[in-house]
Amino acid sequence: MAYDLPLIWQAADWPNLHANPERIQEALSRARRAQGIVEGRLALVGFEHRLTLEADAWSQDAMATAAIEGERYDLAAVRSSIERRLGVGGQDGPAAPRNVEGLLDIMQDAVNGSQEPLTHQRLHGWQAALFPDGYSGMRRILVGAYRNHREPMQIVSGAHGREKVHYEAPPSSQLPVEMSAFVTWFNSTAGQDPLVTAAVAHVWFETIHPFEDGNGRIGRALIDLVLAREMGPSSRLIRTSQRLLEARKAYYDELEAAQHGTVDVTRWVLWFLEQVRVSCESATVTIDATLDKARFWAAHEKAPISPRQRKVINVLLDAGPNGFEGGMSTRKYESIGATSRATASRELLELEALGLLRRAGAGRSTRYYIALDGWAPAPDAGATAQAPGG
Template sequence: MAELRESYWDADPSSGLIARDRRGGRYTAYIPDLICTRPLILSSELSTKAAAAERAIRKLGSGPGAKGLEGISRLLLRSEAIASSMIEGIAPSPQQVALAELAQDEEVRGFGDHARLVANNITVLRRASQELVETEFVTTEDVTALHSALLPGERHRGLREVQNWIGGSNRNPLEAEFVPPPAPEVEPLIADLVSYLNGSLHGPLIQAGIVHAQFETIHPFTDGNGRVGRAVIHTVLARRGLTPGAILPVSLVLATLTHRYVAGLSAYRYVGDPLAPNAVDGISSWLSTFVESAAIAAENASRLADDIGDLQREWTHQLGTYRATQGLREEPRAGSATARILQMLPEAPIMTTRTVQRILNVSFPPARAALEELADAGILTRKSVERGTTGYLASQILDLIGLAERRLASTRFDTRIARPQRSAPALPDERHG
C-alpha cells in the first residue's frame, strides 16, 4: 500500500552553508502503489465526462480542419519544448519560433535565443515522441532516452540515484513540499509505469492522466521531470489512436490551471488502502481535473480548426479575385506551386523560395513566381530574413496561433473575461505596432 517512509538527512557541518542548509533531520518520502495492480474506482459521472472528451478529441482528427491543426501542432505545443528550466514559461512569439524552425534548414535571422532553443526542442520532442508511438513496447530505456533527447545538456543521465524533492531548500528535503520515492524504489516503479503504459486497462484519457500523475509522483530524474512528464501524456494519447497528429494542447491548459493541477496531484498521492474513500476521492479529483483540461483543450483546438478553415476559404476567394484582375482564371491549376503552397501555409507559415523548392521539389522560377503571386494577392507578407533573402509570412496564421495561446493562458479561456495569467504571445496589433 502507498506509504510515507521516514528517513534521516545527514547534517553537513563542513559545507560552509548557512545553518539552515547544513543541518540534518527527519523527513518523509512518499512511495506510491504500483499502478498495474492497483484497483481503480471511477464514478459514472467521471467515466461519462472522459468518454465525451475522447469523442471531442477524435473529432479533431477527422473534421474539416484536421490537416491544418496537425500542421500547426508544433506551434501550439511549443511550451512543451522550452529547452531549459531557467526559461520555463517564457513564450517567444509564433513568428520567432517559425523563423527559428526555418533556420534549421536555411540561413535565416530575426529571432532570439529563446526561440532557437524552443525550435530545437520541438524537433527533438516530435522525433522522440514519434519513436515512442511507433515502438511495439515502450521500455524504461525508451523513457530515459526521451529524457536525454529533451535535456541534451543534463549531466545526470538515466534514472536518478539520489533523493530529490520539490520546494523548500535547495540543500535538503527537510522543509520540502513533496519528497518523491527514495532512489532504490525508482526503477521498479518506472518498470510498472511502462507496463501500464503499454496496456489498455483503462480508456486513453484515464490512462494518460494516471501515467502523468504517477510519473510526476515518482520524479525519476534529477531534472527535467516536467518536460518528460508532459511528453508522456502525448505518447499515451497517440499510441491509443486518440491524437495521431499530437494536436491536443492539454499541457497548456494544465499550465494555466496551476493551482488545480498541483492540488490534483497532491490529492492523487493517498496513503494506505487504495479502496479507502480518501484514496478513491483523491484519484478521482486528479482525473477530473485532467479530463476537464483535455475537454477544454479539445474545444479550443476545434475553434482554432474552424478559424483556420475560414481563413483558407477567405484566401481562396482573395486569390481568385486577384487573379481575375490579372486576366487569369480565378482558380490556380490543381497541382501548381501556388495551389500547393496555399494548402501548406498552416504547416509552414514562413517560407522562402528555397523552402518551396525543397518541400515541393520544384525549380526556382515557379517557386518564386508562386510566392510572389500570393504576396501580391495580400495572402503573404514579404520580410527580409537574411541578406538578399526574402521570407514570405502567412501572418494571419501566426496571429490565429497567438490568439489561441492567449485564450489558453486565460483562467477562463476567454481573454474578454480574464487576461492571460502566464506568458503568452502579444496581441497582433501590439506585435505589429
C-alpha cells in the same frame, strides 16, 4: 509528507478508480465528444494546412512545457526547428540551443514512436537530451540514468530558509523496482482508454520522480505518447501542456493531492479529463479559423489586390474571429503596411468594395473586419458612413 507507502504502485488493483465510476465515465464521455469534434474538423483540413496547424500547436506546447518549469525559450527558434522537422513554413528562423533541440527531440520521439514500447533506455535518453552539458542551471546533475543520491528527493517551493516541502518521492534505492513496475504497466495498457491511461501515467511517473531533473517535461511527453497512440501526429493539436500551463496552480495542487493519502486517484483523473476537454474545444476553434481562412481565400483567389493588401488581410485572418482587438483602422493599416495614411484609407475602401472586408462604426471610430460571418461585431444600425479615421 514522506513516501510512506512502499511499492504502492505495484498493487494489483492500482489505480483505484472504482470509488465513483459514474463520474469517471461522465467526464470521459465529455472529453471524448470534444476529441471527436476535433478529429471531425481535421478531416476537412487539407494536408498542408494540417501540417501548419501541427507546427503551430507543437511550437506552443513546447514553449508551454518548458514554461511550466520556469524555462523561457525563443519562440522563433522553436518554430524554425519544428518547421524543418515537418517540412513546412519558411524554416529560416534562428537556430535553437542544444537543450531546446533536445526537448523537441523528445516530443518528436513520443509522437512518431508512439507505437514503440517504453523502455528504461528510452526514458534515460529523453532525460539526457534535456541536459546535453550535464548541468541544470549551475548545478551538475546525473543524466541518462535514474537518480542514485542518498538524500531524499523532495518537491519544494519558497525562498531559501522558508521552503515548503510539497512531496517526498520514494528513495533512490527503490527506483529499480518502482520503475520496472511502471514500465511494465505502461506497456500493458493497450486496449485501455487512452485519456485515462494518460492521466494515470502522468501522475504515477511524477510520483516516482525518477530523475534528478526533467521529470515534469518527461511526464508530459508521456501524455503526448499515449494520445498519439490513438490520434497520431494530429494529437499535437490538443496541446495538453499549454492547457496545464494555463491552469498551472491547479495542476500542481491536483498532483500534490493525488500524491498523498490513498491510491485512489479518481479526483486527479476527473480533473485531467476536464483539461483535455477544454484543450479539445480550443483546438476546434483553431481548426475552424483555419477552415474559414482557406474558404476565404478560395472565394477571393482572383481578387485584384496588392501584396500589401494581402499581408494585412492575412494579419486579420491569423488573429481569428474577433482576435484582432479593435478591428483594422487606417492607422493600424498604415503601420502594418508601411505606407501613407492616404494610401491606407484608399486600400481599405478597395478591400471593402471587393467584399474582403466589412466596415463597422463611423468617422474616427471606423474599423474594418474580415467579411466572414461571426468575424465582426454586430453593425451599429445608427452609424452613418464616413471617411475612415484613425
